[in-house]
Amino acid sequence: MRRRTFLTAVSAGLGAVAFSGAVWHEAAASASRSLPSGGLRAGAGPYGPLGAADANGVALPAGFRSRVVARSGRLTGGLLWHPAPDGGACFADGDGWIYVSNSEVPLVGGASAIRFRADGSIERAYRILDGTTLNCAGGRTPWNTWLSCEEVFRGRVYETDPYGARAAQARPAMGRFKHEAAACDPDHRAVYLTEDESDGCLYRFTPDVWGDLSRGRLDVLCGTGGDGVEWRPVPDPTPGVFERQTRHQVAAARHFDGGEGCHYAAGVCYFTAKGDRKVWAYDTARQTVTSVYDGGGTLDGVDNITGLPSGDLYVAEDGGNMEINVITPDGVVAPVLRLDGQAESEITGPAFSPDGTRLYFSSQRGPSGETAGTGGITYEVTGPFRR
Template sequence: MQRRTFLRTASAGAGAVAFSGALWQGAATAGTSAAGAGPYGPLRAPDANGVALPEGFRSRIVARSSLPVGGILWHPAPDGGACYPDGDGWIYVSNSEVPLVGGASAIRFRSDGSVDRAYRVLEGTNLNCAGGATPWRTWLSCEETWRGRVFETDPYGRREAVAHKAMGRFKHEAAACDPDRRVVYLTEDEPDGCFYRYTPEVWGDLSRGRLDVLCESAGGGVEWREVPDPSAPLFGKQTRHQVGSARRFDGGEGCHYADGTCWFTTKGDNRVWAYDAERGELSVAYDADSPLDGVDNITGTPGGDLYVAEDGGNMEINVITPEGAVAPVIRLDGHGDSEITGPAFSPDGSRLYFSSQRGTLGDPAGLGGMTFEVSGPFRR
C-alpha cells in the first residue's frame, strides 16, 4: 500500500486511538495486502454484463432505472439497500437518491430467484441515500440533505412509512442497529460531519429517544454526549454544531454493526473506522490508497468479512477479511462516471445485490441506474 499501513494504530483528533475490535485483533500484524490476495482469487475478464468476477461467480441485471420491473418503473439513482426474508423468497429494498421524489422501492424474488413483483415503499422524500435494516425487519431510509430525516419503512409494503425526527435533522447517510446495546448508529455526509448514537426509549419503537454525538474525551479517547436539540430548528444551530467537543469525520458514508463493533466509512480520507462498542474505543481499520479507493457503502457477513463499495475509484466492491486481506470481488467495466451503491446479501448469503447509481450513461439524474445480482460461493 502506497500511503499508509493497513490496520495500524492511528492518531485521531486530540489523542491516540488504540486499535480495537476482537474480530480484527489477529489482523493488526498482517502487514500490507495486495489485490488478488483475497479468498476468491483474481478477477476474470468482464462478462456480458460488464462485471468482472472471480472464478465460480456469475452476474445478472435485475432492474434498470426508468424501465419496467415487477409491475413498476424502477427508480432513478438507486442507492442504499438491504435484503429481507419473505416466505420461500426474499426482498431487496433500494433507495432513490433524487430530489423531492426520492423514496424507496422493493423487489420480491421467488425461491428460484425470478422476480415476483416490485412496489414502492416510500414516496415524496428527498435524496434518499443510504440507510440500514432493523432487527424487526424494517428499512431505515435516510435523507442526505440539510435537515434530512430518517424514515422507517416497511419492505413488505403493508404499512405506511414514518419519519423519526428524534433521530436528528441533518445530512443523514447510513444507519446501523446495535441490538446488544439497543442503539442505532448514524453517519453524516459532511466534510466536518459527526458520528451519532440514537437510544430509543423502547427498543423496537424509534419514535422517542435520545440522540448522542461521539466526542473527544479529556483523556484523549472518545465519549458520547447528548445533542441538545436534534430537531435543528431553521434558525438555530445545525445538529453537528451543537456540541463543541464533537469528533469530526470527513464525509461519513456506510455503516455496519457486527459482534460488538460498528464499522463505518469516510470518503474524504478514504478510511474504514471501527468503533468498539464494548470498550468505547475508536480505531482506523483501513487507511490506504489501494486496492480500495473511494470507500462508500459497507455490509458484512456472519463470518466477519466486510464488503466495501467504491464511489468512483475503479468501480469495485472489495472484501476485507478478518485475516487482513483486502481484495476486489467485483469490478464494473464502463461505469466510470457512476458509483456502486446498496450492497446487501440475500438471507441465505448466496447472492449479493448492489447498484451502479448512474450506470454506463453516467447521467447526473441517475436515469441509467442499474441494479445487479451476483451469485456464487461467497464465504458466510
C-alpha cells in the first residue's frame, strides 16, 4: 500500500553486519557463545549463487523452480484474487495444504485462502475475512487459525479460520494500534505483536486461557538498561481516538522504528524494524533484546520474516533489490531468490508448506507498481530447502 522511504545508503562491506551468536544458538538453555571472529562468513549461501531469472522473473539457485499461483484481479481456484497481497501462512489440510494471504487495501482488505491438493494443484480459493482495512501481516496460531492484523490507526487483530468453516472474530483485547505481525510462543503461552510506527513497540499478549484470545493481558516491552528488558502492563489496550495511544502509555517502553515481521522459534522471538534496518531477537530466557542483523550485507529493507526447524530464518525485502535472504545459525546472510524488474513493489507473505519443500510469497505490486489494481503476484518456489 505504501512505498517505503526509510532506505538509506547501505554501509559498505560485510564488516558492517553484526550478529549475536549467543541469542542465535541454544537460547532456551541460555548458553553463552559467539560467532567466529568477523561475525559473517563471506561467500555463497547454503544453496549456492542465484542464476538468471526464469520465465516468471524469479532468480533462483540451481535445483529450485518457481511458478505463479495467483494474480490480483484474476480468477484463482474460482476466486478473484485480492489486490495488494501481504502477510501469509500455510496450514496442513488432509493430504493437501492451505496458503492464506492478507490484502493490504482500505475498507475491503480482508484475507483469502488457496487450498492445494497433494500434487500441488489448486483445488479452490475462497475468502476468510471481509470488510476490514489495510490487512498487512499477522501470524498463525498453534490451534490452526490465522491472525490477520490491520495496519491502521487503532487497528485490530482478527482471528480467522483458514479452512473457511468459522466466521472471523475481532480480538480487541490484543490491543488497538497500528498492527503489523504476530508470533505465537507456545512455551510461555503468549503472542508477540509488532507495531508499524516510527516509535512503535513490541507487545506481548497473554490470554487468560491458552487457545482463547478473547480475554487476556497486554504488556509492552520496556528497557532496564543495556540489553535487559522487562514487560509492563499497558493500562488501556483499547484507547479512544483522542486518548493516549498504547505505545505512549508506559514511560519506560522501548521503541523500535517501524516494526514489521515477527517469528518465534526455540525460545527466541525474532522481529524486524524497517527504520532501524535490523533484525532483533528477544531472548525469553535471558530477558534481553539484541540485534542479530545490523544491515550492510546483501539484505536490505527488512520486512516479513519466517523460519524452518533447521534454524534458518528467511527475511523478505521491502525495497532493496527485491530478495528473500536466508540468515543461517552459523552466520551466513545470502539471497535465496530475487524478483527482477519489480523495483516499485515489495516481497510479502513468505511461508513454507507443512513439509517445508515449498515457499509461498507475493510481490505486492508486481512490475506495474499498482497497489489497488492488478499488480500483485503470488508465487510458489519448490526446492531442497534445509528443513
